[in-house]
Amino acid sequence: MRILAIESSCDETAAAVIEDGRKMLSSVVDTQVETHALYGGVVPEIASRRHMEAVVRVTEQALADAGMDKHDVDAVAATCAPGLIGALLVGANFGKSLAFALGKPFIPVHHIRGHIAATYLAYPDLKPPFLTLIASGGHSEIVMVRDYTDFDILGGTRDDAAGEAFDKVARVLGVGYPGGPKIDKLAQGGDPTRYKLPDSHIKDAPLDFSFSGLKTAVINLAHNAEQKGEEIDRNDLAASFCAAVVRTLVPRLEQTVRETHVRRVVCAGGVAANSFLRAALADMAKRTHTQLYLPPLHLCGDNAAMIGSQAYFEYLAGNTGTTLQNAFATAEIGENICQKR
Ligand code: KG4
Numbered sequence: 031m032r033i034l035a036i037e038s039s040c041d042e043t044a045a046a047v048i049e050d051g052r053k054m055l056s057s058v059v060d061t062q063v064e065t066h067a068l069y070g071g072v073v074p075e076i077a078s079r080r081h082m083e084a085v086v087r088v089t090e091q092a093l094a095d096a097g098m099d100k101h102d103v104d105a106v107a108a109t110c111a112p113g114l115i116g117a118l119l120v121g122a123n124f125g126k127s128l129a130f131a132l133g134k135p136f137i138p139v140h141h142i143r144g145h146i147a148a149t150y151l152a153y154p155d156l157k158p159p160f161l162t163l164i165a166s167g168g169h170s171e172i173v174m175v176r177d178y179t180d181f182d183i184l185g186g187t188r189d190d191a192a193g194e195a196f197d198k199v200a201r202v203l204g205v206g207y208p209g210g211p212k213i214d215k216l217a218q219g220g221d222p223t224r225y226k227l228p229d230s231h232i233k234d235a236p237l238d239f240s241f242s243g244l245k246t247a248v249i250n251l252a253h254n255a256e257q258k259g260e261e262i263d264r265n266d267l268a269a270s271f272c273a274a275v276v277r278t279l280v281p282r283l284e285q286t287v288r289e290t291h292v293r294r295v296v297c298a299g300g301v302a303a304n305s306f307l308r309a310a311l312a313d314m315a316k317r318t319h320t321q322l323y324l325p326p327l328h329l330c331g332d333n334a335a336m337i338g339s340q341a342y343f344e345y346l347a348g349n350t351g352t353t354l355q356n357a358f359a360t361a362e363i364g365e366n367i368c369q370k371r
């Protein structure tokens with residue numbers, strides 16, 4: 031089954047053709063990063079308008095790269111939640127309309143389920159159940175993937191997502207948007223013990239965590255230094271921040287691995303590209319004798335290939351959309367967005 035998938039939940043307009051959930055026939059990502067960098071972050075209305083302009087071109091390219099005509103696709107999928115609502119509506123409505131015009135099924139896909147599915151493209155033998163650490167710009171959760179469309183959230187952030195914290199700290203350090211890759215680069219060779227940054231502990235919820243305290247600590251550190259006329263070592267602060275994020279996420283994941291006795295662990299989302307997190311997860315996998323599955327870097331950020339992969343499993347589970355299908359700014363990973371109103 032060949033699925034044409036569309037992704038437009040944030041600042042990437044993407045289209046891909048995926049065969050049977052595992053084989054990538056094409057994947058095109060058109061990023062708006064340079065536009066939003068001018069404003070220091072994503073401007074939702076500009077994002078929606080750029081998706082409008084890009085979506086047909088990107089789709090035509092994905093079909094051409096796969097050597098296909100639009101009539102050859104068996105279904106059309108699009109990200110319908112969660113994300114910036116104006117941005118989502120562009121891709122979701124385009125996908126639904128295209129499916130309608132072609133007389134093919136429309137498959138709505140949850141963006142975070144898609145991030146997890148990116149791993150299926152890289153590891154053809156990976157099957158649920160497995161444990162996942164989700165770390166993206168909008169989500170940070172520890173999720174048990176019981177089956178392709180069956181998820182259980184075991185813990186997560188009480189406030190900011192990991193990626194949000196990276197982007198905020200990048201702004202404070204004046205390195206611009208998007209912050210994650212830039213902080214990662216700055217931190218290479220920095221001293222992670224130089225600045226003392228706080229850990230978060232949530233009473234009676236050991237698998238939950240918070241990034242707002244960490245973010246505030248970095249902001250205060252930078253402001254205090256500025257007031258005293260002292261120079262901050264940006265490499266050391268970036269390294270200390272990366273270490274603090276790793277300290278927040280990895281021990282909780284490790285605790286879950288030990289408690290649930292899972293043998294397979296996945297990390298997904300934009301922050302899964304972070305070199306310090308990847309190294310710490312590899313160490314954890316050795317300690318716990320688990321198999322670690324990390325998507326390759328090009329599949330960590332937003333793309334439509336991951337949406338096309340998850341769409342296949344949604345289709346097998348009977349989760350196709352009707353012509354009434356809508357898009358939603360928020361939706362938990364366990365929700366069936368086909369039935370959401
Ligand atoms: O998953 P994603 O592409 O979009 C969402 O679904 O949110 O994640 C984007 C986030 C951004 O906050 C970006 O700064 C972060 O992922 N990110 C990174 C790295 N690359 C991207 N964070 C840390 N280290 C990286 N290398």
Ligand code: ZN
Pocket residue numbers: 141145166167299300331332
């Ligand atoms: Zn994403």
